[in-house]
Amino acid sequence: MILGILKEPSPETRVSLHPEAVKALNAAGNKILIEKGAGEASFLSDEHFSEAGAELRSRAEVLKDAEMIFQINPLSSADHPQLGKGKILFGVYQPLVEKELMHTLAKTGVTLFSMDSIPRITRAQSMDVLSSMSTVSGYKAVLLAAAQLPRFFPMLMTAAGTIAPAKVLVIGAGVAGLQAIATAKRLGAVVEAFDTRPSVKEQVESLGGKFVEVPGAVEDKAAGGYAVEQSEEYKQKQSEMLEKSIVKSDVVITTALIPGKKAPVLITKPMLQKMKAGAVVVDLAAANGGNCEGAVNKETVIVEGVTIIGNSSLPATMPEDASKMYSKNVQNLLKLLLKEDQINLNFDDDIVKGTCITHDGNIVYEPLLK
Ligand code: NAD
Numbered sequence: 001m002i003l004g005i006l007k008e009p010s011p012e013t014r015v016s017l018h019p020e021a022v023k024a025l026n027a028a029g030n031k032i033l034i035e036k037g038a039g040e041a042s043f044l045s046d047e048h049f050s051e052a053g054a055e056l057r058s059r060a061e062v063l064k065d066a067e068m069i070f071q072i073n074p075l076s077s078a079d080h081p082q083l084g085k086g087k088i089l090f091g092v093y094q095p096l097v098e099k100e101l102m103h104t105l106a107k108t109g110v111t112l113f114s115m116d117s118i119p120r121i122t123r124a125q126s127m128d129v130l131s132s133m134s135t136v137s138g139y140k141a142v143l144l145a146a147a148q149l150p151r152f153f154p155m156l157m158t159a160a161g162t163i164a165p166a167k168v169l170v171i172g173a174g175v176a177g178l179q180a181i182a183t184a185k186r187l188g189a190v191v192e193a194f195d196t197r198p199s200v201k202e203q204v205e206s207l208g209g210k211f212v213e214v215p216g217a218v219e220d221k222a223a224g225g226y227a228v229e230q231s232e233e234y235k236q237k238q239s240e241m242l243e244k245s246i247v248k249s250d251v252v253i254t255t256a257l258i259p260g261k262k263a264p265v266l267i268t269k270p271m272l273q274k275m276k277a278g279a280v281v282v283d284l285a286a287a288n289g290g291n292c293e294g295a296v297n298k299e300t301v302i303v304e305g306v307t308i309i310g311n312s313s314l315p316a317t318m319p320e321d322a323s324k325m326y327s328k329n330v331q332n333l334l335k336l337l338l339k340e341d342q343i344n345l346n347f348d349d350d351i352v353k354g355t356c357i358t359h360d361g362n363i364v365y366e367p368l369l370k
Contacts, residue, residue, distance in 0.1 A: 004066025026053030138179030154188025254291035286310030
């Protein structure tokens, strides 16, 4: 197969395939084309890629000649005329949000694999870009908060006095939240965490965090491990109990998301008013509307004396490792799709069925066919 790696649109800094993956795919008999400068923003030069066996080309040449095309961010409409039957495209497309784009891409005839649709099943863990990128976000969120906080994270006993440890609250203990708990603990903070899924209590405690319990949450096993909308009565109780933890915290990291819905607002302006001056909130749900009132995606704002860092694109701030992890996820999916250097699309396989959005001129992704 001929594989083509495109340079991401600015301000993206990651690259979809790392030279390590290029080397392995090349050794398996594939030809790899890469747009010049595609790795620059992640500190990977054209030489790194050519030494790994890739051939440098212009964007137009990659789009024209590659059978499989890789770009993390959706291609712009200017690239669409180059797509067609026989081309396979890989990226992060949010098919349930970008429905119109899915129909446009289906019409081109391209086969689209949206990496964010990889099913959350054990067999697909090594391909799961949502998890790997959430790992980066959870880690970086804590570092941003620590850099912004006018206080230490760890407890210090020094000749200049004793410093109490920072109190960190993590709301939403999914992949990003658990990584945030682990990172804040490593820095010496006292950590509490809350999630509407009581089953995560054990995971929070295994990382040294204290789980804030709000009895009465509904957890739907059929939701595949995801959160579901709670009753108004529960939300009220949750808000009252969470407020106690929020107002005593130096840092709050919020990651709460419900698939296909706007992020729940969990920190209100009155709560911000009661927080300590200088406290920091990092809202990782900012792109989905935010968990904190006043959060603005991609901006740092100060509301009621609290610094709110709204950022859902933290993987791009650590492009080297984020690219390596994304690339490994793609490479693992390709192990399933490629037999030697030939494509093998088995739509009876849950991973292929769950990740392929358009094929042969049609939408084939079941959630979009309902
Ligand atoms: P996510 O990004 O969808 O949401 C983040 C967290 O926010 C979740 O833990 C969710 O329960 C929580 N949340 C939602 N509403 C909330 C509210 N009102 N208050 C507090 N918390 C709230 O989650 P994710 O990190 O993508 O993980 C989702 C699930 O998928 C988890 O069960 C995780 O263990 C599972 N998972 C499975 C695999 C796999 O098996 N391959 C891989 C990754 C994740």
